[in-house]
Amino acid sequence: MNGFEFQCGTKMIFGKETELRVGEELKKQGATRVLFVYGGSSIKKSGLYGKVVKALQDAGLPFDELPGVVPNPRVSLVRKGIALCREKGIDFLLAVGGGSVIDTCKAMSFGVYYDGDVWDLISGKVKPGDRRVPVADILTLPAAGSEESDSCVISDETTHTKTGFGSPLMRPVFSIMNPELTYTLPPYQTACGSMDIMAHAMERYFSHTQNVEMTDRVTEAILTTVIHNLSVVLEKPDDYAARAEIMLCGTWAQNDMTGCGRAQDWFNHGLEHQISGFYDIAHGAGLAISFPAWMEFLCGKEECIPRLAQYAVRVWNAEMNFDNPEETAREGIKRLRGLIKEAGLPLTLSEAGVGKEKFEEIADNMTNGGSHTCGAFYAFTRDDILTLLEMMA
Numbered sequence: 001m002n003g004f005e006f007q008c009g010t011k012m013i014f015g016k017e018t019e020l021r022v023g024e025e026l027k028k029q030g031a032t033r034v035l036f037v038y039g040g041s042s043i044k045k046s047g048l049y050g051k052v053v054k055a056l057q058d059a060g061l062p063f064d065e066l067p068g069v070v071p072n073p074r075v076s077l078v079r080k081g082i083a084l085c086r087e088k089g090i091d092f093l094l095a096v097g098g099g100s101v102i103d104t105c106k107a108m109s110f111g112v113y114y115d116g117d118v119w120d121l122i123s124g125k126v127k128p129g130d131r132r133v134p135v136a137d138i139l140t141l142p143a144a145g146s147e148e149s150d151s152c153v154i155s156d157e158t159t160h161t162k163t164g165f166g167s168p169l170m171r172p173v174f175s176i177m178n179p180e181l182t183y184t185l186p187p188y189q190t191a192c193g194s195m196d197i198m199a200h201a202m203e204r205y206f207s208h209t210q211n212v213e214m215t216d217r218v219t220e221a222i223l224t225t226v227i228h229n230l231s232v233v234l235e236k237p238d239d240y241a242a243r244a245e246i247m248l249c250g251t252w253a254q255n256d257m258t259g260c261g262r263a264q265d266w267f268n269h270g271l272e273h274q275i276s277g278f279y280d281i282a283h284g285a286g287l288a289i290s291f292p293a294w295m296e297f298l299c300g301k302e303e304c305i306p307r308l309a310q311y312a313v314r315v316w317n318a319e320m321n322f323d324n325p326e327e328t329a330r331e332g333i334k335r336l337r338g339l340i341k342e343a344g345l346p347l348t349l350s351e352a353g354v355g356k357e358k359f360e361e362i363a364d365n366m367t368n369g370g371s372h373t374c375g376a377f378y379a380f381t382r383d384d385i386l387t388l389l390e391m392m393a
């Protein structure tokens with residue numbers, strides 16, 4: 001196990017009707033003027049919008065609204081939000097929605113105190129400072145894990161660039177998590193979210209760091225819990241117990257608890273951000289396409305087989321073939337593909353409407369024109385990436 005620092009100060013307020021406490025909690029945390037940020041129509045249809053407005057009014061908290069966050073959230077709205085915060089003297093951001101809404105607030109939160117264009121922070125050109133407008137959220141979609149993570153991902157729609165930045169100060173002050181709020185998720189969003197949760201677990205799990213048994217076991221628990229409960233909620237969307245399990249997994253897969261003390265990979269996220277930058281597909285759908293293909297590619301790399309086989313045995317109950325562990329590894333991939341198909345997610349780029357025209361550009365972007373490799377568990381060259389993209393096609 002490697003040495004590490006870990007600090008996660010987000011207060012988790014979990015359970016039925018917890019959203020009704022948002023006004024009092026914001027006040028307790030020192031808010032005096034709030035910007036209520038949300039996406040499209042889902043919170044109005046579910047009635048959550050009205051409950052939030054009432055909770056803020058009951059707490060006597062003045063607030064302004066910023067609707068219109070879209071999936072793969074845009075920097076243009078972040079800029080608009082920053083201007084609004086400055087104009088209205090906002091001292092707390094309240095995100096109500098999924099990862100895109102929370103990420104928009106996180107980017108705004110640091111952008112308010114930065115004199116230049118916020119894209120300097122998002123693109124990593126300038127490091128975020130110590131000052132930020134605090135963020136809280138009411139989570140409606142277990143997926144990105146942004147409710148406790150220290151990072152955010154934003155797209156520049158004019159250049160098709162999707163990238164992110166982070167800071168230890170970026171974790172939300174508190175996150176309200178009521179699994180009932182996820183009953184309205186369409187099956188496709190539910191499945192995309194669960195795939196993203198599994199991807200966050202797997203980006204950390206596939207590592208060559210030795211002696212990380214505790215975090216391995218926690219990660220395996222997260223993966224098996226999501227696999228089991230995804231099937232339950234696809235059958236019965238209002239199963240509270242199953243929705244609660246998935247919601248908790250989503251947070252703990254991405255708050256970096258399971259990343260402590262080990263090298264992490266993140267190749268699949270890098271690749272997915274490239275693809276969704278160009279094609280605007282759901283993040284979880286992109287990961288459903290890339291992860292099994294990535295594993296299949298790694299079946300050809302001897303040093304990767306033992307961990308792929310361990311994953312197949314412990315997560316997918318595959319039988320260990322000691323004479324041929326590659327066969328065991330391939331069984332795990334087959335079972336992962338089975339779940340993805342059953343959940344209605346795409347397994348190939350063509351199923352997601354993505355062609356081959358950007359393959360070269362994607363490989364260039366990920367390796368800086370072939371000058372470096374990408375990934376930790378296995379270091380992909382530019383040619384490797386092109387081979388993998390063909391396998392995903």
Ligand code: NZQ
Nearest residue numbers: 039040041042071098099100140143144146149151184185
């Ligand atoms: O806009 P509305 O109408 O609210 O609809 C949303 C949206 O269309 C809908 N939705 C959310 N909750 C719902 C609901 N529909 C019905 N009932 C509900 N309860 O779901 C759609 C997708 O929402 P979005 O926020 O985009 O999804 P998600 O939470 O998966 O977030 C994805 C974004 O997070 C980034 C991704 O790259 C992507 O941009 N990520 C952020 C990370 C982080 N900050 O730590 C890490 C992740 O790996 C990821 O990269």
Ligand code: ZN
Nearest residue numbers: 144196199283
């Ligand atoms: Zn993700």
